[in-house]
Amino acid sequence: MQSRHRRHATPHDHERDHPPPLRQPAPRTRGEHARATLPAGTTLLTEGDSADFLYVLIQGQLKVYSGNSKGREVVYNILEPGEFFGEMMLDGEPRSASVKAVVDSECVLVPADELSGMLLAHPEFAECLVLTLISRLRNATGKIRSLALDGVYERVAALLADAAVLDGDVLRVPRSFTQLEISTRVGASREMVNHVLRDLVRGGFILKDKQHRMTIVKALPKHW
Numbered sequence: 001m002q003s004r005h006r007r008h009a010t011p012h013d014h015e016r017d018h019p020p021p022l023r024q025p026a027p028r029t030r031g032e033h034a035r036a037t038l039p040a041g042t043t044l045l046t047e048g049d050s051a052d053f054l055y056v057l058i059q060g061q062l063k064v065y066s067g068n069s070k071g072r073e074v075v076y077n078i079l080e081p082g083e084f085f086g087e088m089m090l091d092g093e094p095r096s097a098s099v100k101a102v103v104d105s106e107c108v109l110v111p112a113d114e115l116s117g118m119l120l121a122h123p124e125f126a127e128c129l130v131l132t133l134i135s136r137l138r139n140a141t142g143k144i145r146s147l148a149l150d151g152v153y154e155r156v157a158a159l160l161a162d163a164a165v166l167d168g169d170v171l172r173v174p175r176s177f178t179q180l181e182i183s184t185r186v187g188a189s190r191e192m193v194n195h196v197l198r199d200l201v202r203g204g205f206i207l208k209d210k211q212h213r214m215t216i217v218k219a220l221p222k223h224w
Contacts, residue, residue, distance in 0.1 A: 033108050033109055033110055033111075034108075034109045035058075035106055035107065035108055035109065036055075036106065036107045036109060037104075037105075037106050038060065038062075038101035038104065038105040038106065038107070039101065039104055040101050040102065040103045040104050040105075041100065041101060042100065042101045042105075043098060043099070043100045043101075044062070044099045044100065044101065044107065045086070045095050045097075045098055045099040046095065046098050047066055047067075047094075047095055047096065047097050047098045048094050048095060049094060049095045050094060050095075051086065051088065051089030051092070051093070051094060051095050051112070052089065052111065052112050053086055053089070053109045053110060053111060053112060054084060054085075054086045054087055054089065054109075054110040054112070054115050055084060055085050055086045055099075055107045055108070055109060055110070056082075056083075056084045056107060056108040056110065057079050057080070057081050057082065057083050057084070057085070057105065057106075057107050058081055058082075058106050058107065058108055059081055059104075059105055059106040060081065060101060060102070060103050060104055060105025060106060061078060061079065061080060061081075061101070061102040061103050061105060062078070062079040062085075062099050062100065062101055062102060062105055062107075063075050063077070063078055063079070063099070063100055063102050064076045064077040064078075064079065064085065064097050064098070064099050065097060065098055065099075065100065065184065066097055066098065067098065073184045074184060074187055075181075075184045075185045076097055076140070076143075077136070077139070078102070079099075083132075084129075084132070085099065087129055087132075087133065089112050089115075090115070146158070147187050151223075151224075152186065152188040152192045152193070152196055153196050153223070153224040154222075154223065154224075155186035155187070155188065156182060156186055156188075156193060156196045156197070157196075157220045157221075157224075159177075159182060159185055159186055160173055160177075160206070160214065160216065160220070161216070161220060163175070163177075164216055170215050170216065170217055171215065171216040171217075172213070172214075172215050172216075173213060173214045173215070173216070174213075175213070176211050176212040176213050177212060177214065178212055179193045179194050179197065182197075196224070199224065200220070204217065204218065205217065205218055205219075205220055205221075206220075
């Protein structure tokens with residue numbers, strides 16, 4: 001049986017001392033809300049778009065990111081079922097990031113004109129929204145700190161350790177990470193990520209299979 005592993009030494013244990021983002025669905029409101037079905041690779045929101053809905057992810061996985069004209073991306077967050085997003089529509093400004101389906105996904109859409117009423121009628125949802133925003137701000141602060149003060153190795157090691165789960169006597173990263181995906185998550189070039197992973201494999205710290213799944217077989221060094 002797999003369980004989350006939180007005591008494995010990592011370069012950034014201090015960044016994960018806070019709880020993960022809350023995953024409380026929005027309460028029911030009048031009528032049935034529209035749903036968006038998103039095949040993998042579909043863009044739901046584009047940075048700069050007008051903000052008209054709050055979204056609740058009920059199935060699948062989404063990435064929140066920004067990109068430029070050269071095709072480079074930086075990934076801010078990966079959303080799992082039960083998480084809501086798009087709450088920054090409250091300030092009336094355009095979308096601050098793009099959202100794309102990583103796998104086939106489905107979302108519930110809550111119109112902006114209903115959200116204020118929901119917050120007043122459901123204080124527990126309002127509290128959940130505030131706590132989620134606080135948690136996301138903590139995560140953003142940690143990422144900014146890491147980008148400014150840590151090297152590529154520390155950022156890659158933190159990502160792998162945070163994703164790993166305990167499976168028997170080893171730690172497994174349960175999903176496949178391509179070098180390109182890791183590079184967009186840690187803000188580094190694909191070449192630098194390849195260098196770090198190659199050194200970790202050669203050093204006997206991780207094993208990789210043909211599906212890019214990784215197993216951490218001994219504690220990752222704090223520094224390289």
